[in-house]
Amino acid sequence: MLQRYSLRIQLLMMAMAVVALALLIAGGLLHLTDRRQSREAVAAEMLSLAQLVANRSAAAIAFTDEATARENLTALARLDQVGRACLYSTDNPAFVIGQQAADTCTPMGNASEVWQTIDGDVARVQVPVFSGESVIGAVQIESSAQPLAARARTRMISLALALAVGLAAALALALRLQRVITRPISRVRDVATAIIESHDYRLRAPDLGKHEVGSLADAFNAMLTEITELTAQLEARVQARTAELARTNGSLQEALDSLRLAQSELIQREKLASLGSLVAGIAHELNTPLGNSVTVASTLPPMISRLRQQIADGTLRKSTALDALQQLDAGADLLERNLERASHLISRFKQVAVDQTSEQRRSFDLADIVGKVVDTLRHQFKYGAHSVEIDIEPGLALDSYPGPLGQVITNLVMNALIHAFGPELGRAGQILIRNRPTSEGHVLLEVRDNGSGIAAAHLARIFDPFFTTRMGQGGSGLGLNIVYNIVVSTLGGSIKVASTVGDGTSFTIRLPIHAPEPADEATPDRIRTAGGASQASGS
CATH class of the missing domain: 3.30.565.10 (Histidine kinase-like ATPase, C-terminal domain)
Structure with missing residues (x-):
């Protein structure tokens, strides 16, 4: 959360927070201690007043003197710390006298014992009234909450004033700390910013003293000096490596050119090998139809020569002529079919050869x-x-x-x-x-x-x-x-x-x-x- 703010604001906020927290803790502890002590003091005071009234009211209860009893309680009404009070007789339940007409008096317990309770800022006590050795009644007194409330308000006002004074002192201390701590750091930061903007590593932070920030500035200057030296060494290495890479690239380019040339030659050889395989396939496939055609063609001349001789000699018979014509017709048909197959094969192989050598799009x-x-x-x-x-x-x-x-x-x-x-x-x-x-x-x-x-x-x-x-x-x-x-x-x-x-x-x-x-x-x-x-x- 604090990282979003500058170091000055962080110092100020932390100093104010520490002082405020310390004052609040101290004031809270003081308030609780004082309140407890005040309640105990009020309870003790109510107990003393009840004991006093009990001693003075023994005769009034014993003789059922209502006027005297009321007079004793009226004296308590003048005290701000008393809220209400009453007297009652253990022997005469009808004898109950309150400080005011509307006050009631309910026994807190056995009238022969002293009772004391504290509820918030109100303390209640009950003290027995003796006549000789016998308990004849009891006095109850309840404190008023106003004095304690007024005292609490006074404590809160004092705590607020102390908190304000403490925060003012913390603010003054934080501002002083800002000047002592953040100003030297800001000077180092300004030098670093100038170096980043100008790329001038000759700049140095000023001498800030022998304290921690001054040591930081000295270490910063030493780092700049080392960076300058390393930069110079790096530039020299880069120049040397650049020259070496240039030479290496030249050698690699020559090797790559040679490799491409070799690859191109090998690819051409592969193409020629494919073309040679194609030619071999053509020769192999054409061998059968052309061989059949040659065989048929070689049988035709002797047959024609015999027919011609028989015609010249006049010995040609009709049956011989018909057989010869049938053989000639069969040979011509066989010759035509084989030549047609050879032509078909040549046409297909020709198209494949043209496609593989021309690489035309179609x-x-x-x-x-x-x-x-x-x-x-x-x-x-x-x-x-x-x-x-x-x-x-x-x-x-x-x-x-x-x-x-x-x-x-x-x-x-x-x-x-x-x-x-x-x-x-x-x-x-x-x-x-x-x-x-x-x-x-x-x-x-x-x-x-x-x-x-x-x-x-x-x-x-x-x-x-x-x-x-x-x-x-x-x-x-x-x-x-x-x-x-x-x-x-x-x-x-x-x-x-x-x-x-x-x-x-x-x-x-x-x-x-x-x-x-x-x-x-x-x-x-x-x-x-x-x-x-x-x-x-x-x-």
């Missing part, structure tokens, strides 16, 4: 693009136990980049083939590519496998560049890094991974139906730096 059907990309990879699974299945609803149109999306699918499928379906799997590997419901304006594409899974310790790093568990065994550590950068930078989406060791891995890609326009400074192949896997896996 509208496309998601199921169609994923199907074409998987077709280019089927030769990787053709002679193995592993398989790829597609479960994507047709007609799901995207306005995006089919080439980068195809590269994402390729990298995820090949990543599963290399890492998830190792010899230790012990079962046929299956890859499922499907779409899942999502919010309007986006599509969820899931690539799930039933492979060996990813260890929990590796999940946070799988999107980092150059991170691989098969370094030197065909893994470059850039496949998933390329996937992350394409999804985030080019396609404007996000990717997260979930995996359980022994139960497979699931990559979930959230893509906008309308890809954002690329920023001027961004490129589709922007490389994700190490240390960001936690954001990737949690996006």
Whole structure:
């Protein structure tokens, strides 16, 4: 509470409070002591008066002299400290004399005993009246509360005057303490404020003497001197560290440029490797229809040559001609179907190759693009136990980049083939590519496998560049890094991974139906730096 006020006000308030509390306690104790003593004195005085009246009233009670008894009580009426008084006879209940006509007299107890009570500021006493050895009556006297009340008022006035004088003295003492204590402290504070405003640490507090505040000022000056020295040392260290950091930054920038160049070259190699895999797939898939076409085409010339010879010799028969025409028709049909299949494959592979090399934006059907990309990879699974299945609803149109999306699918499928379906799997590997419901304006594409899974310790790093568990065994550590950068930078989406060791891995890609326009400074192949896997896996 007091912390809201200045030190001067706090000193003043505490001094006034201490003095006021001391005076109130002393006055209260004095008042209680004086009141108790006054009540006891009044009770003793009433007892003396009652004893006196009892001695003078023995004859009046004994002879039933009402006039004398009333005269004795009337004498008490002149005393301010007496409130009321009465006499009564124990032998004659009708003989009861009050100080005033309206006064009554009720025995306080056995009339042969002295009774005394104090109720507040009123004391009541009862004294027996003797005639020889016998008790013949009693005197009761009740004190008035007015004298004690007047005395109490006088004490309260005296206490108020003492309190006022004490508070005035406390105020004078507090003001003196303010000058003695707070003024030197204020001078130190003014110096500190000036230092804060001007940042001039050469300022010093004045000499304030040998008392505690003076010692505080001396310690303050010593602290300023040490701060000045430390500041100079710190500035020298900062300059040295700045120069060292500048040199280090230059070296780091050169290393970063070299790293970016190396990463760019590795990414291009990955792209060329993907393109080489695409070409290998084209050659493998075209081998069957083209081989069939060559086989059919090689059988046609001998057959035509024999027909021509028979026609020239005139030995051609109708049945022979019909058989030859039927064989020619079957060969032409087989040749047409194989060439048509080869043309279809070339067209699909051509579109995939154009997409992956040009990275042009266009509208496309998601199921169609994923199907074409998987077709280019089927030769990787053709002679193995592993398989790829597609479960994507047709007609799901995207306005995006089919080439980068195809590269994402390729990298995820090949990543599963290399890492998830190792010899230790012990079962046929299956890859499922499907779409899942999502919010309007986006599509969820899931690539799930039933492979060996990813260890929990590796999940946070799988999107980092150059991170691989098969370094030197065909893994470059850039496949998933390329996937992350394409999804985030080019396609404007996000990717997260979930995996359980022994139960497979699931990559979930959230893509906008309308890809954002690329920023001027961004490129589709922007490389994700190490240390960001936690954001990737949690996006």
